[in-house]
Amino acid sequence: MTRQYYEFFCPVKLIVGNRALDNIPFELGALGASRPMIVTDRGVAGAGLVDRLRDVLSIGGLQVAAIFDEVPPDSSVVAVRAIARRYREAACDSLIALGGGSPIDTAKAANILASEDTDDLISFSGVGNLPRPLKPLVVIPTTAGTGSEVTYVSVIRDEARGVKVAFASPFLMPDAAVLDPRMTLSLPPQITAATAMDALTHAIEAYTCLAKNPMSDAYAFAAVRAIATHLLPVLDRPGDEDGRLELAQAAAMAGIAFSNSMVGLVHALGHATGALCHIHHGTCMSVLLPAVLDYNMDARRAAIGELLLPLGGAEAWTATPEALRAEETIRRVRRLRDEIHARCGLPRTLTETGKVQREQLPVIADMALDDGSIIFNPVEVDRDEALAVLESAWD
Amino acid sequence: MPSFRLRLQHYFVAAMMRVVGWGLRAMSRSDPVVRSEATGFADGMLIEMTVLPGGPGMVLQKRPDGRLAYLGSRPPHRPELSIRFKHLSHAFAVLSFQESTPAAFARGRLVVDGDLAAGVRLVRCLYRLEAVLLPHVIAARGMKRYPRGLGLMEKLGLNLRVYGRMAIDLLARS
Numbered sequence: 001m002t003r004q005y006y007e008f009f010c011p012v013k014l015i016v017g018n019r020a021l022d023n024i025p026f027e028l029g030a031l032g033a034s035r036p037m038i039v040t041d042r043g044v045a046g047a048g049l050v051d052r053l054r055d056v057l058s059i060g061g062l063q064v065a066a067i068f069d070e071v072p073p074d075s076s077v078v079a080v081r082a083i084a085r086r087y088r089e090a091a092c093d094s095l096i097a098l099g100g101g102s103p104i105d106t107a108k109a110a111n112i113l114a115s116e117d118t119d120d121l122i123s124f125s126g127v128g129n130l131p132r133p134l135k136p137l138v139v140i141p142t143t144a145g146t147g148s149e150v151t152y153v154s155v156i157r158d159e160a161r162g163v164k165v166a167f168a169s170p171f172l173m174p175d176a177a178v179l180d181p182r183m184t185l186s187l188p189p190q191i192t193a194a195t196a197m198d199a200l201t202h203a204i205e206a207y208t209c210l211a212k213n214p215m216s217d218a219y220a221f222a223a224v225r226a227i228a229t230h231l232l233p234v235l236d237r238p239g240d241e242d243g244r245l246e247l248a249q250a251a252a253m254a255g256i257a258f259s260n261s262m263v264g265l266v267h268a269l270g271h272a273t274g275a276l277c278h279i280h281h282g283t284c285m286s287v288l289l290p291a292v293l294d295y296n297m298d299a300r301r302a303a304i305g306e307l308l309l310p311l312g313g314a315e316a317w318t319a320t321p322e323a324l325r326a327e328e329t330i331r332r333v334r335r336l337r338d339e340i341h342a343r344c345g346l347p348r349t350l351t352e353t354g355k356v357q358r359e360q361l362p363v364i365a366d367m368a369l370d371d372g373s374i375i376f377n378p379v380e381v382d383r384d385e386a387l388a389v390l391e392s393a394w395d
Numbered sequence: 396m397p398s399f400r401l402r403l404q405h406y407f408v409a410a411m412m413r414v415v416g417w418g419l420r421a422m423s424r425s426d427p428v429v430r431s432e433a434t435g436f437a438d439g440m441l442i443e444m445t446v447l448p449g450g451p452g453m454v455l456q457k458r459p460d461g462r463l464a465y466l467g468s469r470p471p472h473r474p475e476l477s478i479r480f481k482h483l484s485h486a487f488a489v490l491s492f493q494e495s496t497p498a499a500f501a502r503g504r505l506v507v508d509g510d511l512a513a514g515v516r517l518v519r520c521l522y523r524l525e526a527v528l529l530p531h532v533i534a535a536r537g538m539k540r541y542p543r544g545l546g547l548m549e550k551l552g553l554n555l556r557v558y559g560r561m562a563i564d565l566l567a568r569s
Contacts, residue, residue, distance in 0.1 A: 003494070005504075127508050209501075210497055211502070369519075371512070371515065372514065376497070376501055379539065380538070
């Protein structure tokens, strides 16, 4: 009797490519919505993307009913409540999230309050605690990394209690994700690199951790190939729309992959490092990924070795004996990290971030052991081992 | 009317839930690892492990003195942490060591509702429970890695203390 079992779910409609934004009025109309509210942050608004979106919607016959452009870098309950209040005041009937992970997660959570007509967000926290479908939500990522546009999770900071609260439900998934290269063109090189390395980590962890399955493997594999092929050229030519689109697609594919097979120790350590030392999540991923792959090598040699094909191409794959492919994969990840550093200065080690003190490493290791992602890592990790991985990423 | 096999699974899972509850209560006093882990739960926290819908379960509560109290099969109010098997057969597979706890998580056999960090801590307690109370060959099937450094003599000593504690607790209750 087979023991194989997995679940795979992604109902998000992907609208991708040239002038993809222009389809939003039609899509919202098909969902019965005509008064959308835009949720974004100051940086995105400052880059002129809100104005551009409003123009596109206006030409399509859709007037924006309200705009909230004060989402903080870490999503917050206060912001979620403020959005829901403004949503009701302006009699909105749908949401458009425009931005990176924070605006997207915030819009997802605000949709709970707007749809349930309540201010009690925390009572919906946890898994599967939403009773019915929410209002229409369209997501426009302006970074290519988090994959939040295709996931069923939202993580919101509860300032009052000083904790991050997770919400997970299939009803949180957006109705549509719009990947338009115009929306990521203004992304600075270091953020482009950090978010792409976040997506690469999603894909690699999805492919190598315990919940891997054939469906998520396919998405992860394609995501790794796209990032390996297009990241460096985009850093060299930031105005490359085709390359930007490839990275946006890769981030969505990696998001679909990890949403269905979870992530592991890189994220456990990265969440803790980010929370304690206030380092960008993608930077943490980039710094920690090779060290964790080394740690997981014995348990996942075959899977890591298989990633040499999308990462290094057919020539590297055929030129490397099977027994050495896993090592070569990790060497290629390190080389990619070095080449990114040479182009935009993205830190390669914890030391280079300039934000981590060595005496903080034991605290990070302790925090990581309580992170939910660690359950899905293929190798058990104790405190000393987590500390050893951090030490190997130190310099 | 459920089949004989399902009824048997129900009784087995109900019995194992009690063993887990009694075991963790005893180990929160007798075993240094579980004692240390238990201090990480918030005081008064209700921890539930159950089977959907309305199947067998066990409920623990963290006491201010650091120990875990076994409250039976149903929580008095909504628990701060609830680990719910989606089906009786999933719980049976895990509690009869046909499927490891991490594999059950990876296959989506159960959902964690509430404090996720506490959920990870509870999983570590369960690993320890299995490692201490079960023979090596069976315990190793339930986890990713049998604890390094848990030698036979230490395990036998812990066995005596934990089973003794469980017996005392049961006698005290009766």
